Amino acid sequence: MRWMREVTTLATLPTLRARSLGSKAALILRDEPLSYEALEHRSNQAAHALLREGIRPGERVAILGKESLDALVLLFGAAKAHAVYVGLNWRLAPEELAYILEDSGARMLFVDEESAALVPRVFEKMRGPLPVVRVGAKQDAPGTFSHWCAGAADTPLTETYDAEDVVVQLYTSGTTGRPKGVQLPHRSLLAIAHELEAHGERWIGWTEASVSLLFVPTFHIGGLWWLVRGLALGCTQVVLRGFEPATILASIPRYRVTHTCMVPAMMQILLSEPGLQQTDLSSLEAIVYGGAPMSTALLEKGQRLLGCGFAQIYGMTETGNCAVCLRPEDHLGALPSRLRAAGRPFPGVKVRILDEQGQEVAPGAIGQICLHSPARMAGYWRQPEETRKTLVDGWVMTGDAGYVDAEGFVYICDRVKDMIISAGENIYPAEIENVIRSHPEVADVAVIGVPDELWGEAVKALVVKQPGSHLRAGDILRHTRGALAEFKVPKSVEFTGPLPRNASGKLLKAVLREPYWKGRERRVN
Known part of the structure; x- marks a missing residue:
């Protein structure tokens, strides 16, 4: 060798x-x-x-x-x-x-x-x-x-x-x-x-x-x-x-x-x-x-x-690819609960789970997964503020929510961020929402990921029409094609009433996703 x-x-x-x-x-x-x-x-x-x-x-x-x-x-x-x-x-x-x-x-x-x-x-x-x-x-x-x-x-x-x-x-x-x-x-x-x-x-x-x-x-x-x-x-x-x-x-x-x-x-x-x-x-x-x-x-x-x-x-691009691994020996004779783990850190990689205040939580408690890897990125190109948010004292803030069990296995439960993963492609709703919102007959929009048996997740657009609009799903799809890669174009469009927002106007994505993910242990697919 x-x-x-x-x-x-x-x-x-x-x-x-x-x-x-x-x-x-x-x-x-x-x-x-x-x-x-x-x-x-x-x-x-x-x-x-x-x-x-x-x-x-x-x-x-x-x-x-x-x-x-x-x-x-x-x-x-x-x-x-x-x-x-x-x-x-x-x-x-x-x-x-x-x-x-x-x-x-x-x-x-x-x-x-x-x-x-x-x-x-x-x-x-x-x-x-x-x-x-x-x-x-x-x-x-x-x-x-x-x-x-x-x-x-x-x-x-x-x-x-x-x-x-x-x-x-x-x-x-x-x-x-x-x-x-x-x-x-x-x-x-x-x-x-x-x-x-x-x-x-x-x-x-x-x-x-x-x-x-x-x-x-x-x-x-x-x-x-x-x-x-x-x-x-x-x-x-x-x-x-x-x-x-x-x-x-x-x-x-x-x-x-x-x-x-x-x-x-x-x-x-x-x-x-x-x-x-x-x-x-x-x-x-x-x-x-x-x-x-x-x-x-x-x-x-x-x-x-x-x-x-x-x-x-x-792992993620920011961690230089893999940081955690469920090794072949971990798969052998494992219970279904263990197979839901992402794995344990590679040598040289450290994992912390932080709460909303940035404090490390106890084993089994859910928080944001943070990774310290020797393979981490140097930073985002010409985006120092985004770099500071994601790379903190050498730790990559993944935006994923999960926990670590007593044996050191990492489990992913949900996303702190709204990212959708479809067929291995990372898709951010904000990008799609910006395009859909530019349609003159759209009053409001929220894009979420819903379970899909083949692709893992599918992009779904929840659209609020302008008063008097006769907008159809096909109109939304035609509007997004050309402005977005095909894998980002919504697989389904649903017209709805006012979207739920908190007091500061932030969309409550968790509320919107709930009906589609109800009954599933993991809110990623």
Whole structure:
């Protein structure tokens, strides 16, 4: 096994692994392998090309599109050039993408062919266009990544790197309706792995000999963390361009996949995929799930049909992904009550439960879950006040309500914030409410998450019409489409009377959610 601790930055990761693993496949995407040696040379070339463009340390370069070898090479090339890689969710609407590009101050945009048609609409909503390079193109033509890199040296840069330097910026939806850029230093993607190794914890038995399958997008912290973690170990990462159940089932026996990760909604779809029973899954050793809790029934079905170990992780972009884990051994023979736990902290992570006055509560008492992790963010980009609210003396205020039992297991009960999690996507009602409220026939609106058996939660809009309005649900849906990503568009619209508010005018979301969540032990799904 190659020791993790020597890898301290994304910039040096390809260099260190290429020295010992050389021709071993680091990445396989669309059946095309890229060795560790090739990853080193190509990322060096990308770094030199960025420097040739005049990209200075700390400047942002953005990527829009599904996974490609070019995009993954760019990740490490940007790190080597001291640039900051901004992963964009390709499911966002043009207006949302334009905001992120301008907020981040991105100097360049790298885009795949599928998203290229969206770019003019994005630039229309910006102060001006950016230089664009196409990634993932099959032909070496002007404007493509390979053509752009041509002529740049593939030799190592004579640079030094600091694990505290910001290397990635990922955007999360904001409680005020605007996304926030989470600044992640190199250590955010490696610190938990270092702690696991230092404490001799095998976790899921992930080693250099493992073969990992990744289909969670890398514009999410979960996918990005998984990618870096596997490459730092020296294993082979089979990367898919998206969640394709049939391709997943074909890839597992073909590449003898040992480890993969997914959100519960993906698990539910995968377990219903035709051909599952006939697929050779004997190579699978462990599946990591997160992004939302998994029902006991779905977990038991997965264990029975997939025949491997399961581990749940809990964390957020601000904590550098996972901070708490329900390990495979915790799943074995566990009572249903234990399977409702998010798990216990990873080595190096501390958990506190605070009441509304900021005082720590006793075991079993519910309060806000606060996490102190060596992988925590550096802060929000250009939002010092929001940073101070979320990052307090090194503790990340998660906004989740829960408790810790006497054995140290963390349980999530509800949300202090109003965030909705649907199919692993974080959705903030304020953003959707702002759009719906702009309709001239809407007097008031509240957006809540309601239980959904497939997606975990579904977005529901409770709308108060202006007097005399003949507004219909379809009008609301048409109004939101184009302004919001499709996954944020309400799945249902209900017209109602005056919404409940407290004396200061704040919407009583708990009252609105109650009829839909009544009888459920957890107010998250």
